[in-house]
Amino acid sequence: MENYDTLISAQKSFFRTDKTKDITFRLNALQTLRNAIKKHENELMAALQADLNKSEFEAYSTEIGFVLEELRYTASHLQSWVRPEKVKTPLTHIGSNSYIYSEPYGVALIISPWNYPFQLAIAPLIGAIAAGNCAVMKPSELTPKTSEVLEKLIRECFPEEFIAVVQGGVETSQALLIEKFDYIFFTGSVPVGKIIMEAAAKQLIPVTLELGGKSPCIVHEDANLKIAAKRIAWGKYTNAGQTCIAPDYLYLHKNVKEEFLQYLKAEIVELYSSEPLNNPNFTRIVSKRHFERLAAFLNNGKVYVGGKTNPEKLSIEPTVLTKISWDDSIMEDEIFGPILPVLEYSELSEVIEGIHEHPKPLSLYLFTENNSIQEKVLNSVSFGGGCVNDTVYHFASPHLPFGGVGPSGIGAYHGKGSFDTFSHKKSILKQTTRFDIPFRYPNVKNGLKKI
Numbered sequence: 246m247e248n249y250d251t252l253i254s255a256q257k258s259f260f261r262t263d264k265t266k267d268i269t270f271r272l273n274a275l276q277t278l279r280n281a282i283k284k285h286e287n288e289l290m291a292a293l294q295a296d297l298n299k300s301e302f303e304a305y306s307t308e309i310g311f312v313l314e315e316l317r318y319t320a321s322h323l324q325s326w327v328r329p330e331k332v333k334t335p336l337t338h339i340g341s342n343s344y345i346y347s348e349p350y351g352v353a354l355i356i357s358p359w360n361y362p363f364q365l366a367i368a369p370l371i372g373a374i375a376a377g378n379c380a381v382m383k384p385s386e387l388t389p390k391t392s393e394v395l396e397k398l399i400r401e402c403f404p405e406e407f408i409a410v411v412q413g414g415v416e417t418s419q420a421l422l423i424e425k426f427d428y429i430f431f432t433g434s435v436p437v438g439k440i441i442m443e444a445a446a447k448q449l450i451p452v453t454l455e456l457g458g459k460s461p462c463i464v465h466e467d468a469n470l471k472i473a474a475k476r477i478a479w480g481k482y483t484n485a486g487q488t489c490i491a492p493d494y495l496y497l498h499k500n501v502k503e504e505f506l507q508y509l510k511a512e513i514v515e516l517y518s519s520e521p522l523n524n525p526n527f528t529r530i531v532s533k534r535h536f537e538r539l540a541a542f543l544n545n546g547k548v549y550v551g552g553k554t555n556p557e558k559l560s561i562e563p564t565v566l567t568k569i570s571w572d573d574s575i576m577e578d579e580i581f582g583p584i585l586p587v588l589e590y591s592e593l594s595e596v597i598e599g600i601h602e603h604p605k606p607l608s609l610y611l612f613t614e615n616n617s618i619q620e621k622v623l624n625s626v627s628f629g630g631g632c633v634n635d636t637v638y639h640f641a642s643p644h645l646p647f648g649g650v651g652p653s654g655i656g657a658y659h660g661k662g663s664f665d666t667f668s669h670k671k672s673i674l675k676q677t678t679r680f681d682i683p684f685r686y687p688n689v690k691n692g693l694k695k696i
């Protein structure tokens with residue numbers, strides 16, 4: 246097994262110089278990163294195309310454009326975030342002032358997955374740099390071209406003792422997890438999330454775990470069905486469904502089933518044509534293993550739309566499956582592909598109970614015009630975050646910290662959330678020496694009772 250002692254020691258020494266804590270250093274680093282991303286934009290697009298057949302539109306909107314906006318937002322707010330926050334002081338502490346200092350943890354490890362291989366590596370890095378940390382990045386081995394451009398770009402921008410990229414698979418991750426990092430930020434699957442947390446627990450390293458799960462999408466009988474169909478088709482089939490927050494399955498009210506499914510079919514054709522397997526802009530499945538896992542689900546229920554595959558291109562049509570129940574194999578784990586199973590319901594209580602019986606999802610989407618139904622679902626179901634009358638879009642707001650809850654994740658990031666995630670909040674009381682209030686001392690007459 247490789248050994249990363251030297252690299253981590255070099256980063257720890259660099260961190261101790263306090264250079265990364267300087268606000269100008271951080272802003273310059275963010276600017277350097279921004280310039281390099283712009284410079285390598287075409288190379289990144291080509292790599293994403295080679296690894297996943299991502300179209301230029303998807304590569305820009307969901308990967309490159311997303312991180313450029315996150316960089317812009319972070320740089321423009323950083324001055325105010327780094328300032329110690331003055332908070333109230335109770336009367337019992339008269340004479341003193343209270344502050345919360347945001348201090349960088351030190352050296353952070355960022356492990357990222359393959360589905361948005363650039364964005365999910367760089368977005369946490371922006372938080373790590375903004376908060377004043379050094380970082381080691383371990384991108385996914387399943388998207389080698391993008392990981393290669395990522396490494397080149399980072400090497401061009403930063404010395405290794407500040408930001409480093411380590412390439413490799415499971416063994417490399419495991420070798421890194423032995424090291425004494427000050428923070429671990431992991432994005433990936435639930436089973437690997439458990440391995441990361443166990444490794445971190447051995448050294449009491451704080452973690453953020455951005456995981457996955459089955460995110461429900463509910464279409465109630467009063468929903469605007471046409472808009473719901475459009476937004477669900479987009480959220481589900483972007484990146485061929487390989488999105489952690491894609492609607493995993495649909496809970497569809499039985500009174501609107503036929504009408505909604507017709508709209509959904511029309512939207513799929515509108516977005517990807519009637520022959521999506523021949524559409525050069527439709528993302529492919531990342532690997533043969535995942536392709537075969539997904540293809541096996543096509544026997545579940547009844548194919549309403551799609552269902553065809555191209556094993557050579559590792560491509561699967563945007564598919565909708567009806568006549569599905571919780572007993573079908575597609576309902577066991579996160580699907581992570583372009584297949585949408587549909588469960589029918591009559592009463593909202595069935596939906597709420599169904600979701601309660603399964604692990605807390607990363608996201609939930611609800612389509613209804615009724616405020617009290619919105620509040621009922623939002624207040625009775627626990628999930629990471631989500632949208633009412635939309636899908637996926639909450640992810641792209643820097644004002645909404647993004648993350649799961651329990652089995653779908655721990656912690657959150659994006660915007661100020663990323664800065665906070667990579668900062669330890671150090672509470673400081675600054676006391677006066679001009680006077681001393683005696684009540685806390687045991688020898689005060691009529692003070693604390695003597696034992």
Ligand code: NAD
Pocket residue numbers: 356357358359360361365383384385386413414415418419432433434435437438440454455456457458488489490579581607649654
């Ligand atoms: P994964 O968990 O298999 O791999 C993620 C990373 O962990 C990779 O870099 C991989 O090399 C490493 N890894 C894999 N096995 C490991 C092990 N045994 N020990 C240590 N490290 C290991 O995930 P994936 O297949 O790359 O990505 C898909 C999963 O990620 C889905 O479950 C999806 O929901 C989740 N995801 C979550 C988010 C989010 O923001 N919450 C975003 C994207 C993907």
